[in-house]
Amino acid sequence: xxxxxxxxxxxxxxxxxxxxxxxxxxxxxxxxxxxxxxxxxxxxxxxxxxxxxxxxxxxxxxxxxxxxxxxxxxxxxxxxxxxxxxxxxxxxxxxxxxxxxxxxxxxxxxxxxxxxxxxxxxxxxxxxxxxxxxxxxxxxxxxxxxxxxxxxxxxxxxxxxxxxxxxxxxxxxxxxxxxxxxxxxxxxxxxxxxxxxxxxxxxxxxxxxxxxxxxxxxxxxxxxxxxxxxxxxxxxxxxxxxxxxxxxxxxxxxxxxxxxxxxxxxxxxxxxxxxxxxxxxxxxxxxxxxxxxxxxxxxxxxxxxxxxxxxx
Numbered sequence: 001x002x003x004x005x006x007x008x009x010x011x012x013x014x015x016x017x018x019x020x021x022x023x024x025x026x027x028x029x030x031x032x033x034x035x036x037x038x039x040x041x042x043x044x045x046x047x048x049x050x051x052x053x054x055x056x057x058x059x060x061x062x063x064x065x066x067x068x069x070x071x072x073x074x075x076x077x078x079x080x081x082x083x084x085x086x087x088x089x090x091x092x093x094x095x096x097x098x099x100x101x102x103x104x105x106x107x108x109x110x111x112x113x114x115x116x117x118x119x120x121x122x123x124x125x126x127x128x129x130x131x132x133x134x135x136x137x138x139x140x141x142x143x144x145x146x147x148x149x150x151x152x153x154x155x156x157x158x159x160x161x162x163x164x165x166x167x168x169x170x171x172x173x174x175x176x177x178x179x180x181x182x183x184x185x186x187x188x189x190x191x192x193x194x195x196x197x198x199x200x201x202x203x204x205x206x207x208x209x210x211x212x213x214x215x216x217x218x219x220x221x222x223x224x225x226x227x228x229x230x231x232x233x234x235x236x237x238x239x240x241x242x243x244x245x246x247x248x249x250x251x252x253x254x255x256x257x258x259x260x261x262x263x264x265x266x267x268x269x270x271x272x273x274x275x276x277x278x279x280x281x282x283x284x285x286x287x288x289x290x291x292x293x294x295x296x297x298x299x300x301x302x303x304x305x306x307x308x309x310x311x312x
Contacts, residue, residue, distance in 0.1 A: 004052075004296050011091045016066040018093045021058035021078065025112035026087030027307045028299040029054060029150065030234055053087020053310070054080050056094060057102060057111035067096050075102040077111040077271060079119075079262040087112075088292050090312045100268040103275045110274055113150075113281035113307035115262065118270045121155035121209065123260045124231040125162065128207040135163045141225070143167045143197060143205040146212035147183060148174035148282070150307050151233055155209045156181040157279040167199045174305060177282070197223050207231065217242055217255050230255045282306030 014020040060074040070076065078094035086092035102111050125131050130140055140163060144155045147168035159166050160182035168183040171190070178186045185201060187194040197219055199205070204225040210232045220230045232239050235257030242255045273279045284304040287295035289312045299308050 004293050006290075006292075009051075009089075012086070012093045014062055014064040014067075014093050016064045017096050018064045019060050019067055019070050019076070019078075019096060019099055020062040021056055021076065021092050021094055022061040023056060023058045023087065023090055023092055023312050024108035025057045025309050025311045026053040026092075027055045027112045027117075027150075027309050028052070028295055029116045030299075051086045051089050051092075053089070053092070055112050055115040055117075056080050056087050056092055057108040058092070061091065064096070069096065070099065070101075075104075075108075076100060077102045077106075077115065077267065079115045079267065088289065088310060090289070097264055098262060098267075100264055100271055102271070105275045106271060108311070109283060109286065109309050110281045111271070112309055113283060114154075114270060114274060115267055117150040117307060118154045118158075118279075119262055119266055120151045120233050120258060120260055121158050122266060122270055124155065124207070124209045124233070124258060125158055125164075127231065127256070128229065129227070130206070131159075131162050131164065133158075133162045137163055140164045140206040141167070141199070141203040143169070143199070143208040143223070144183070145169045145189070145197070145208065145210050145215070147178045147181070147186070148305050149211050150304070151209070152178075152211040153181060153282045153306050154279060155211065156183050158273075159209075161273070161278060165203065167203065167205070169194055169197070171303075177305065181282075195219075199223070204228065209233070220255070221253055224253045227252045229253075231258050232256065233258045235259075284308050286311060288312075 056078040060070050076099050078099040080086050142159050142164045146152045148170040166183045167185040168178050169187045169189040170178050172188045175186050206225050208230040239257045246254045284306045286309045292310050295308050295310050
């Protein structure tokens with residue numbers, strides 16, 4: 001495993017299609033930890049030292065020559081290009097096409113908590129047949145595992161904006177929190193029903209947004225409706241193999257690995273939900289950049305409630 005160290009580097013210069021951000025906040029995602037563990041090597045990191053951090057909230061400090069929509073002083077939220085990362089720093093560069101304006105109603109912490117976690121939850125819902133934010137069509141039954149975590153918290157809130165009945169799992173200490181986010185049924189994952197992922201009301205799930213590990217396909221399958229889908233947000237090689245086999249055998253119930261490509265329009269869509277107060281960021285803790293290793297260790301521990309934020 002690569003170590004997290006504090007180093008001094010030159011302030012990066014934005015290329016033609018980039019903006020240089022003076023960072024106000026970033027958040028840590030499971031993908032950052034996967035890079036550190038070498039799970040995505042040799043694809044990432046491309047070079048060392050690698051600065052982790054994909055989520056960014058900050059102020060535009062300088063713009064590249066081809067940038068049309070931003071100027072110095074603009075407050076923004078961005079997804080940093082994950083080949084480069086860069087969020088755990090005082091300055092970072094972002095692609096213009098992955099940067100959106102941050103409304104004054106949205107704090108830097110709220111902005112930094114949103115991108116990857118919010119987009120992952122949103123993407124799962126978009127891929128769920130019949131789901132609608134307009135609440136049209138038949139009500140769907142959704143299961144969200146690890147609902148008090150970074151992706152889970154957004155998944156519950158976004159699902160309840162649409163035509164979904166939400167069953168959620170979490171630890172006993174977070175039952176009230178997850179209920180407050182809008183979940184219709186909340187199960188302690190350490191109870192027998194929680195371990196079996198059974199709905200207290202006996203519902204079969206049309207979709208599962210799976211935000212944790214440790215549940216085999218055999219646990220999901222009996223709880224799914226005829227065409228039920230399980231979206232795994234941190235897929236392992238075995239998930240891809242199961243999905244491939246299900247495609248080959250024309251299985252109606254499927255375990256689907258989530259491979260998400262961030263889009264500016266989708267990030268802007270979610271940021272408007274935050275602005276309007278329709279969704280909120282649950283923030284576990286805020287750490288100064290000088291103590292980023294404490295935030296990193298807390299993320300590795302895997303029991304954060306919501307998002308872990310680092311500010312310069």
